[in-house]
Amino acid sequence: MKAIVFDRHGGPEVLHATEVEVPEPGTGQVRIRVRAAGVNPIDGKLRSGGGWPIELPSIPGVEAAGVVDALGPDVTDLAVGDEVLGPTATGSYAQFALSSRMVLKPAGLTWDTAAALPVAAETALRVLRLLDLSAGETLLVHGASGSVGGLAVQLARQRGVTVVGTAGAAGRERLGGLGAIAIGYGDGLIDRVRSVAPQGIDAVLDAAGKGALPDSIALRGGPERIVTIADPNAAEYGVLFTGGPEVMIEPAEVADVAKRVAAGELTVPVAARYPLADAAEAQQLSDSGHAGGKLVLIVD
Template sequence: MRAVIFAEYGAPSVLEVVETERPEPGPGQVRVAVRAAGVNPIDVKLRSGIMSGGESLAAPRALGFEVSGVVDAVGDGVADAAVGDAVAGWPVGGGYAEYALMSVYAAKPDALTWEQAAVLPVAGEAAVRSLRALKIDRGETLLINGASGAVGALATQIAVADGLTVIGTAGAANLDRVRALGATATTYGPGLADRVRELAPQGVDAVLDAAGHGALPDAIALRGGVDRVVTIADPAAFDLGVPFLSGGPEDQTAEVLRTLLEAAVQGRITPPAPHGMALDQAAQAHERVEKGGAGKIVLIP
């Protein structure tokens, strides 16, 4: 099968398509013929070496943390999927490939395209995790910094559907998009705290920073401290005492997947609009993500 790997850290050009053996599913795993694989900022960070701690790669590495596809083999103990089933989830060992293994997956609804299903696991899980961490209730006011991005947009839609008042920040060009999601929109950047106070004179009950851009000091000022302020994007959190929610395997559950997929079918959320690129265009896909404003990209084997 064809798969994308990189043998050294560096620019997008280190990504290469190679021929390799199809992986065999272990106990509790399924193998899928990949129909779409999401490209995320974490992929770019891993490939660039920014998270390597200065160490070189010990062996070639694969990328890709969300896929949709058709089950073509099952491992021992699998009772909730069969060959021919359409599923989406988090791959084990990389998803930029013609075939991938999955331990955590959910059935792909017929109403969703392969691309739509493939872009929900990573951003959707991050949105759900962040909202749960804030313990927000119906009727409260939530500030989401970066409400037009993949995670921020899904968090905004979920929060609005759950009865929250959402103030969402974005660049000037994306304010109408944020309003269309059901939020009150404002720009991020200098003066954010004052703008939010004008929009919510009663104050905000929680803040989710999904974009960075140095918004944490304003978030802390609005909350009068770090209580109910979280970020998934700004490493300044470690110096400011704000929780940085990086997530882990324990957060990636079939229940979360089913909730996201069902919400998309019901129209409670709209998956990020995906732009498809060929598997051998992985380097170009990373270039677009690095430049920003590329939207959600999926690789099509």
């Protein structure tokens, strides 16, 4: 099969197309023929040698949408030919990938949007659960115009939470349309937040990772109920960094978000689509932190 591979750590230039063996599904796994794959910041971190240790050569990518091609032992909830989306156990920048957590893709969902959903949905749901928000509270979201931040804004608003979101000029107009109070980031943030939320901030999601934790702690009066998915210095501030299993989000919960996106109740913006061969260009934009939404590789 065709796949994007890197056999040494480095910048996007280490990515190259090659032929590799088609993976075989193990117990509880399905193999999907990938139609589209999501590009995430963790892809670039792993490529450059950050994140967790990985074996080389490696195929990047942790989420995909496609068609079930083969079933491993003990798979009873999916069938060959099903259209699905979800996280992958093998790299998704490839024609085929394996997974044990795929869910059915709603019929009205395009392949690119389906591929953009799994990581953003799981992360937004996990963070909101950790923050334990209630109707009437106020949430501050840094990086609110990105895929995780934007979805968290919508889910929180639907729960009756007031949301203040930071974004660049291009993202602030979209945030207003999602029901958030949109403000700029950078110098003077504390005063801007207090001017639009004099009632105070009950919880903070940092999806930007650009030094916002000290201001967040000042606004909260301490590190409690602040969660970051992007700042590796979180422990220095006593703030929770979440990248995994603090709480488990079930596949059915991601499937519910997918249904709501298909129904038009939620949106997940796809900022750009690239052919598989242009994965290096997509990762370069992702690494910059200025994608303005989800990046997707069109595989098949």
